[in-house]
Amino acid sequence: MLRSVKLEGDTAIINAEYLDHKSMNRILKSMDSEGIRRVKIKNVYGIRYIGAGMKSNMDIEIYGTPGNDLGIFMDGLRITVHGNVQDGCGNTMNSGEIIVHGHGGDIVGYSMRGGAIYVRGDVGYRAGIHMKGYGDRNPVLVIGGEARDFLGEYMAGGIILILGLNMKKRMFNMRFVGSGMHGGVIYLRGRIDRLGEGVEAAEVNEEDMKIIGRLAEKFCRYFNYEMDEVMDQEFMKVIPLSHRPYGGLYTR
Amino acid sequence: MKRIKTYLQPEYVIERLKDRCNKCKICVRECTYNVHIYNPKRDEILSRDEYCVNCQRCVVFCPTKAIRVRKNPNTYRENYHWTEEVIRSIKQQAETGRILLTGMGCDKPHLTYWDRLLLNASQVTNPSIDPLREPIEIRTYLGKKSEHVNINYKDGGDISLETELAPQLRLETPILFAAMSFGAVNLNVHRALARAAAEYGTYFNTGEGGLHPSLYKYSDHIIIQVASGRFGVNAEYLNKGAAIEIKIGQGAKPGIGGHLPGEKVREEIAKLRMIPVGTDALSPAPHHDIYSIEDLKQLVHALKEATDYTKPVAVKIAAVHNSAAIASGIVRADADIIVLDGVRGSTGAAPKVIRDNVGIPIELALASVDKRLRDEGIRNEVSIIVSGGIRSSADVVKAIALGADAVYIGTAALVAMGCTLCQRCYTGRCPWGIATTDPEISKRIDPDVASARLKNLLQAWSMEIKEILGGMGMNAIESLRGNRLQLRAVGLNDAELKVLGVKAAGE
Incomplete structure (x- = not known):
């Protein structure tokens, strides 16, 4: 295990080539308790659960492709991935930030409770489903490219912003957006002609544009885009029709 | 569409024994379904049977035991296949077009095997034990159990467990x-x-x-x-x-x-x-x-x-x-x-x-x-x-x-x-x-x-x-x-x- 770690200044470099997830998290946790704040993990080929459940303000940079459930249950970490992420990135994360300089797999941001995920490219199916929010806790998922079906399904809170920067047309192709959504908001840069049940498409207002602007600015900063490129199109939003989409389903 | 009149009758009816009821209104306060209501003009307590779910709250708390909750005697003609419950369910769904919601567990009689299983006891060939006089161990550990355990025997008679046990x-x-x-x-x-x-x-x-x-x-x-x-x-x-x-x-x-x-x-x-x-x-x-x-x-x-x-x-x-x-x-x-x-x-x-x-x-x-x-x-x-x-x-x-x-x-x-x-x-x-x-x-x-x-x-x-x-x-x-x-x-x-x-x- 020790062979895999070296220190460069205040940054710890971990070579993940020969590590399994158990040793990886053990190393990260022991570094955290020793006060190391910056970590670079190199040669990551599918290690799962990196940063699982860690309560820390550590800054982790990952080179390669982390496996499923990157940052699951994490609380405060800042993870930057130079590569793609697999399924369940930011699953049930509580706070912190994940910045992905590639694409994301399925269920990115499943059940997020706080913090933010920025993905430069596309994400898979069921991204941002069951995102939550309460009071000032408002998780954020920003997607630079496109998403597959069921984006924001069952969403109960939080914000999803999807930019579709790589789209040839200005029309999103995903289906069942926001099915069963009962809280939160999905902002889209472009149009969509089919939505999930129980949601409606609405025009964005000034307040919405402020939020979009704030998130887009960060997106541009992280991924070297110009604001003009991102803000050159009209935005719209998807919101729930009711807080109780299935309230009328049952008789007592 | 016209409003559909319900054909459902109350499942339970409330009987209030006049000679026992002292109009203390505890039943009014205790019922969360508003079955009992007090009419101050006529100083009487009335019951709205249709809201009653037979939870027995009012019965237990009535200080003079003046309340009886009975199954509504106005039942449908007896039929083993088309039971009261079946008929009620159909009528309710015909009136609402919705899924029937319920609480607690299945209340049907045919799914219990515990009552078909009987336990053994010792007779003659091995003695039974009196738990009042001898200890009986019911402590239970839940979790993975190791297939083998290795024990370290140390000099001086001390022993320790080498195998790491699962939590x-x-x-x-x-x-x-x-x-x-x-x-x-x-x-x-x-x-x-x-x-x-x-x-x-x-x-x-x-x-x-x-x-x-x-x-x-x-x-x-x-x-x-x-x-x-x-x-x-x-x-x-x-x-x-x-x-x-x-x-x-x-x-x-x-x-x-x-x-x-x-x-x-x-x-x-x-x-x-x-x-x-x-x-x-x-x-x-x-x-x-x-x-x-x-x-x-x-x-x-x-x-x-x-x-x-x-x-x-x-x-x-x-x-x-x-x-x-x-x-x-x-x-x-x-x-x-x-x-x-x-x-x-x-x-x-x-x-x-x-x-x-x-x-x-x-x-x-x-x-x-x-x-x-x-x-x-x-x-x-x-x-x-x-x-x-x-x-x-x-x-x-x-x-x-x-x-x-x-x-x-x-x-x-x-x-x-x-x-x-x-x-x-x-x-x-x-x-x-x-x-x-x-x-x-x-x-x-x-x-x-x-x-x-x-x-x-x-x-x-x-x-x-x-x-x-x-x-x-x-x-x-x-x-x-x-x-x-x-x-x-x-x-x-x-x-x-x-x-x-x-x-x-x-x-």
Whole structure:
């Protein structure tokens, strides 16, 4: 295990080539308790659960492709991935930030409770489903490219912003957006002609544009885009029709 | 469309004995469904039978015992096929076009095997034991058991254990309190369950609604649940339990998700679950990160990672047709405990058609799971908890003889606190103050009294379990675990006997 770690200044470099997830998290946790704040993990080929459940303000940079459930249950970490992420990135994360300089797999941001995920490219199916929010806790998922079906399904809170920067047309192709959504908001840069049940498409207002602007600015900063490129199109939003989409389903 | 007139008659009628009623209006105050109303102009108390659910609250609290709740004598013509319940259901659906919602467990008579199983006792050839005079061990450990243990013998006679044991739950009695979420029940109920579990030396399960921070002090006696809605789940919560339970399914509603009606989602509940106040709290039918055994393994490992491999992880499934194969998969997914919830399992809200028709009896599922895991040589890798309609210490003993390590009780615990199974948990107006989050009605549960009632129940059942064990000539519950020779069946066919692995009485 020790062979895999070296220190460069205040940054710890971990070579993940020969590590399994158990040793990886053990190393990260022991570094955290020793006060190391910056970590670079190199040669990551599918290690799962990196940063699982860690309560820390550590800054982790990952080179390669982390496996499923990157940052699951994490609380405060800042993870930057130079590569793609697999399924369940930011699953049930509580706070912190994940910045992905590639694409994301399925269920990115499943059940997020706080913090933010920025993905430069596309994400898979069921991204941002069951995102939550309460009071000032408002998780954020920003997607630079496109998403597959069921984006924001069952969403109960939080914000999803999807930019579709790589789209040839200005029309999103995903289906069942926001099915069963009962809280939160999905902002889209472009149009969509089919939505999930129980949601409606609405025009964005000034307040919405402020939020979009704030998130887009960060997106541009992280991924070297110009604001003009991102803000050159009209935005719209998807919101729930009711807080109780299935309230009328049952008789007592 | 014209408004449809209802053809449904009240299920129950209220009789008020005039010579006993002193118009104290306690019934008016106690009824949360507004059945009793006082008319000051004429100084009389009237009853609106159509709202009555026969919860018996007014009957118990009437100081002069002046109230009788009777089944409405105006029933339909008797018919064994088209029962009263069937006719009522059809009329209700014809009038609303909706799914019938209900609460608690299946109330049909045909799904209980416990009553067909009888226990053994020692006679002549081996002596029975008197539990009042000799110790009988019912302490139970839940978790993976090592195949071998290596012991270090040191000079001087000291010994130490070399094998690293998997984390275990230690129960002073093989009974735990089943998952009931904060939201389905209120904080006073959680307080009572947590306190009783801690004081008796067993565990209470949070259900899927998070754990109120005021209960953190009972951490060592709490199993925290992670279900598909992931409500209340964060690293802090995961570390506030002695064990973690992944809920895949529930006996009352296998295959469908959770549904906490918006009426019950008040401020505190919404805050813990992080959803808007008044929305229906929806848990999807599947976990969307679990579509296979391999995916389940992933969540098991993620939870173990997040808690540094210090806590057993349980996986709860509803008892369904392929439970045995699924259970084998759960063991291979590295779970420490399997929870099987049978068709009689309870709920705060479920479609009636699902509750009464989906899933299989726990007795059959338990026997087949236990056998399968033994056949595969992996029974030691996992403990089995069963639940779903456990009503008495006899049911507990029979479950253990069929292969369970312990049982969960939900309904029995609620009944101990006051529940009368009126099956209206989903309304959020529980007159006994249990399945409600209304702050006023919730006060009807005093955690001190309710926890005392729960502890009494655990104590009474534990003593009865010892009596039964002693009668069999056993001084430890380990000797009974999976010991089907202590069971005989009456009135079962060959197929049922084969699945249960039990002989017919007299054989």
